[in-house]
Amino acid sequence: MLSERRLQVLRAIVQDYVGTEEPVGSKALTERHNLGVSPATVRNDMAALEDEGFIAQPHTSAGRIPTDKGYRLFVDKLAGVKPMTAPERRAIQNFLEGAVDLDDVVARTVRLLAQLTRQVAVVQYPSLTRSTVRHVELLSMAPARAMLVLITDTGRVEQRMVDCPAPIGEATLADLRARLNSRVAGRRFTDVPSLVEDLPEGFDPEERGTVSTVLSTLLETLVEENEERLMIGGTANLTRFGHDFPLVIRPVLEALEEQVVLLKLLGEAKDPGVTVRIGHENAHEGLNSTSVVSVGYGSGGEAVAKLGVVGPTRMDYPGTMGAVRAVARYVGQILAES
Amino acid sequence: MLSERRLQVLRAIVQDYVGTEEPVGSKALTERHNLGVSPATVRNDMAALEDEGFIAQPHTSAGRIPTDKGYRLFVDKLAGVKPMTAPERRAIQNFLEGAVDLDDVVARTVRLLAQLTRQVAVVQYPSLTRSTVRHVELLSMAPARAMLVLITDTGRVEQRMVDCPAPIGEATLADLRARLNSRVAGRRFTDVPSLVEDLPEGFDPEERGTVSTVLSTLLETLVEENEERLMIGGTANLTRFGHDFPLVIRPVLEALEEQVVLLKLLGEAKDPGVTVRIGHENAHEGLNSTSVVSVGYGSGGEAVAKLGVVGPTRMDYPGTMGAVRAVARYVGQILAES
DNA sequence: TTTTGGCACTCTTCGCACGCGAGTGCCAGT
């Protein structure tokens, strides 16, 4: 087990390294933090910490830098979440309240997160399994062509063209719309398939083809709606990665363009609070030199989506976690109001 | 005036520099291109080209690199557009044909462009002044709350909540929907305001407030719809910018996040064909070391939006222009079909 | 007049040696 002071030394190393971006040595440590012991003692502690794998030295005779494992310990045991100051919280709230619709909320959230953390922000659109259908609309576009519009309780709208096997009359369409809505309005996505299963039976045989075409399109749309989208921003902050960044930045940019990767990344975090994944803890290897700080957010008490930031492992964890948590909280409020 | 051979020298310099990314000297030039003259002659020509401002040398006693003005001449007079090969064209077509809806078309186009040109791709969503309204839908959400859904001929759907001053009945809503559609369906965005101007007059006095609220929301939505959106991709290709890129890449990333900037950028290109803006020709100073190759595309003969790529001034102009033109052409086809 | 070969000159780049300084590890002493 590591003594209390050794943990303090680790904490000091992380803090200094995050600040200076340079390997930190024993002497500098004792000067900047008053640990009450001499450099020699600190050296012993550092040697122990290195044995345990919490810190490492880039080359012999250079200072130490924290390893992923070191950051992990720091995050878990040595540092809390740094709450936002009152003015910051007000600024967040004000900025988010200016949003006019869902897209705008997400867009503003991304900007805000990127600005607060000076890192790359990722925000998932709210939706998914807990979503319910608010309304389904059917419009006739051409004799054998209809448009299906799906509106969800989170305010998202999805449309799809439906090519019918046979011409369809306005009356039938209106009838179908009415029946459809009476069954699925207010219901969860996941419940819809079983609710509409027997719907074609209520129609004339020659219309059933059309009805089931419409229904299967609806089901498809629901599934696609489940495949969540997300928005990213603040990629310019990637330039903060460090001097060696040309090699690091490329896989990160590639990963950020693969929405699938990001969604998986956010999805992995099951923790109810703020989740931190450090360096190699990220499954995607392009992100092995980054840390991801994420948290769920949602309108009610339930989390309906995730948001977070991607930055260098050498980041200000307490501050970032604080910002992410605060933003999630206020976005939740905004969503609940609208 | 510049002699024919001097232009050939400039062309050779541009080609070599684009290929090698290194300043090109007189000797290397005569070796790689058989100009039929000696290095000394080429040196004289280079001196003349430098006097005219087409090329420059980074330091004394290094090779020459083209200036923005040099690239400009190259693009205008010395190089044509390199057409895509037949297999490439087939690949483009196949890839785009897999798209399921408008978003997907745009997304695929971005990927395609980024891959073909190995640069950052920008695609504007089709829409704008020539767009027409396909359908307007009104849904009751709560007693005094309605949802307005706007569907355009390009397949885009926009929705907006409307808070009414007074409760509104289903019947009134249906009535309004019918009247609204009979007036605006099929009409251009720009014509809508005058078409609905006198609509409230057909309603009971106590309903007029609600009606005009709905109408003004509709007009707002149309305006916002006009503010076009765009999608970008291939940012990982920014790492191709060169060795010195840390400083260059940052303003570019910042510019790419400002959709307004990009829209202005694309909007500036009035040329009916492929437009190339080189280096300082770009108004936004973050993009002063990039070139933008763009072109309009559209479903019919008319261009409804733009697409293009952003890359280093040192780029393969003929190839890039060919790729951009080809993609625009096939996207137009796809849009026309759907 | 244009082209060419030659030549001197300018700079950048690279390798190398050197010294400095930060930092380490170890050990003996408190």
Add this chain to the structure above:
DNA sequence: ACTGGCACTCGCGTGCGAAGAGTGCCAAAA
């Protein structure tokens, strides 16, 4: 268990010299 001292290791910056690429200019040839 902590501390001070000491020898050792490297990385990093500096200065110098050689190499090489490229230029500009000039006088001769076409």
